Structures are given as C-alpha cells and as structure tokens.
Amino acid sequence: MLDFAVQTAREAGHILAERFGRVTEVSHKGEINLVTEADLASERFIIERIKSYYPRHAILAEESGASVERGSDYVWIVDPLDGTTNYAHGYPVFAVSIALEYRGEIVLGVVYDPMRDELFAAERGAGATLNGRRVRVSDVEDLSKAMLCTGFPYDVRERGELIGHFRNFIMTAQAVRRDGSAALDLAYVACGRFDGFWEEGLNPWDVAAGVLLVEEAGGRVTDYAGHPFSSYYAPVLASNGLIHEAMMRVLAPT
Incomplete structure (x- = not known):
C-alpha cells in the first residue's frame, strides 16, 4: 500500500503543479482559511483512486470530511494541498499529504512536494526515506544551535500565548522559520533540515503522515507536556529527540 x-x-502533486500560478477560483472556509479549485481537483483525484483500489476503506479528507465504511479497520487521512494560502499567493511551499491509519495507528505516510520533486x-517499523534514500533526524543537542519551525492556527489573532511561544523560541533558538505547511515542516524535521517543530490548532490531515516520518527517522x-501524541488532538511537538x-x-x- 505504500507504493x-x-x-x-505524485499524481495529485502533478495536478497542483500544473495549476500553480494560474489560480482563478479562491473561496473562504473562514475569515482567512482558503480553498482553491486545485485543492478540490487534487482531493477528487485522490478519493477516486482510493475508492477504486480500496473500496472498503474509510477516508478522512480535508475538504470532503469523513467517509466512513462500516467495519473498516483502515482510514486514509488526506490533505490534497497542505499550504493552500501559500499556493493561492504563488509562494512555492506546499505539499500533498497522505497517511493510512490501521486500527487507530498510523502505519504509512507520504508527503510530496511537487515544486522540488521531493x-x-x-x-x-521500516524507516523514513526521501526520494528512496533513508533519512534521519539531526544530531543537534543544544537548543541555542537549533533551527526550528512552527505555524499559527487561523485564530492566532485571538491567541496571544502563541505569539509568546514564538517570541520565546526566537530568544532561545538559533533560528525560527514559519513556512505555512505543517506537512513539509515535519518532513524537514525527519530529514534533519529542521531540528524541531511545534504548533497547535492542526487537524489530522495536516500531521498524520509527517508525524510518522519523524518517528521513523x-x-x-x-x-507540549510530553504525553503521547494523537493526530486527533492538538498540540504537536516534534523534534530530533x-x-x-x-x-x-x-x-x-x-
């Protein structure tokens, strides 16, 4: 199923790449939460493909919500375009994220960046790869030498404590980045480009694949308190350990 x-x-990413820079239809799911025709086209393709190959599996997708198949132990967790705001503005940082959950445990995850073909x-139990090559988290041991990444939920304007966390990490880490795609942020932690990531207000489709990448790397x-992480409950703290x-x-x- 990983293949x-x-x-x-990859094929969903190609749909996004073909439309990148030519977005004509953008709608709002909230005050600042966007959805484009590319999100919808990518998701339609992914869902149709899953239903063709695994018709008895359930699907949880960002734009369509949950499709529950009675008695299914498998749930595909899909973000057809993680980084929609970036995409809508022509900023080339976005990805397709697909994970598979079996009886409540994420068993495979894929994050594809079509702009870099990564x-x-x-x-x-089988490790993590980037374009077929094994990857590992970084070996940075000192927070003052670490490059971190984060993101903000759509209600950040009402959440002053989130800005406090950002400020505190700026004062303690070597660098902090905010690129607007949690799936890619987690993938970058997995391959050692970032040393740590924190965020709250995320959904299962934002993190399911990326979390497995970090763990397997x-x-x-x-x-935030060190308790076991669940894709269905925020917040998330991921690091090289x-x-x-x-x-x-x-x-x-x-």
Whole structure:
C-alpha cells in the first residue's frame, strides 16, 4: 500500500503543479482559511483512486470530511494541498499529504512536494526515506544551535500565548522559520533540515503522515507536556529527540 500512496501523491502533486500560478477560483472556509479549485481537483483525484483500489476503506479528507465504511479497520487521512494560502499567493511551499491509519495507528505516510520533486515516505517499523534514500533526524543537542519551525492556527489573532511561544523560541533558538505547511515542516524535521517543530490548532490531515516520518527517522513526537501524541488532538511537538526536553521547557505554561 505504500507504493500506492506514493504514486497517488505524485499524481495529485502533478495536478497542483500544473495549476500553480494560474489560480482563478479562491473561496473562504473562514475569515482567512482558503480553498482553491486545485485543492478540490487534487482531493477528487485522490478519493477516486482510493475508492477504486480500496473500496472498503474509510477516508478522512480535508475538504470532503469523513467517509466512513462500516467495519473498516483502515482510514486514509488526506490533505490534497497542505499550504493552500501559500499556493493561492504563488509562494512555492506546499505539499500533498497522505497517511493510512490501521486500527487507530498510523502505519504509512507520504508527503510530496511537487515544486522540488521531493517525496518523503515512511512505513511503520521500516524507516523514513526521501526520494528512496533513508533519512534521519539531526544530531543537534543544544537548543541555542537549533533551527526550528512552527505555524499559527487561523485564530492566532485571538491567541496571544502563541505569539509568546514564538517570541520565546526566537530568544532561545538559533533560528525560527514559519513556512505555512505543517506537512513539509515535519518532513524537514525527519530529514534533519529542521531540528524541531511545534504548533497547535492542526487537524489530522495536516500531521498524520509527517508525524510518522519523524518517528521513523528517529525523532520524538509528543504534545507540549510530553504525553503521547494523537493526530486527533492538538498540540504537536516534534523534534530530533535531543532538544525535546528543552523545547518542552520553553512551551511550559507559566
């Protein structure tokens, strides 16, 4: 099934790439939450392909919601375009994210960046890869030497504490980036480009594949307090494991 997910993500990514820079239809799901015709086209393709190959599997997709198949142990968790705001503005940082959950556990995940033709893939117990080559998290041990990434939920304007976390990490880490695609941020932690990531207000389709990538690349994923992470509950803290405790201290409520 990993090969199926890889091929599906690549083809959906090609749909996005073909339309990139030519977006003509943009609608709002909220005050600042966008959806484009590319999101919808990519999702239609992915869902139709899953239904063709695995008609008894359930699907949880960003734009369509949940399609529950009674008695199914499998759930495909799909983000057809992670980084929609970037995409709508012509900023080339976005990805397709596809994960498969079996009886409540994520067993495979794929994140595809069509702009760089980078395919991140992981299967539970088999490690993580980038374009077929094994990847590992970084070996940075000191938060002051770490490059971190984060994102903000759509209600950030009403959440002053989120700006506080950002400010605190700017003061303690070497660098902090905010690129607008949680799936890619997690993939970059998995391959060592980033040393840590934190965010809240995310949905399962934003993180399911990326979290497995980090874990299979030797990293650690929890909530802010160090408890086991679930894709269905925010927030998420992912790191190379070596700076995890230090990041938790910064995020600790005061």
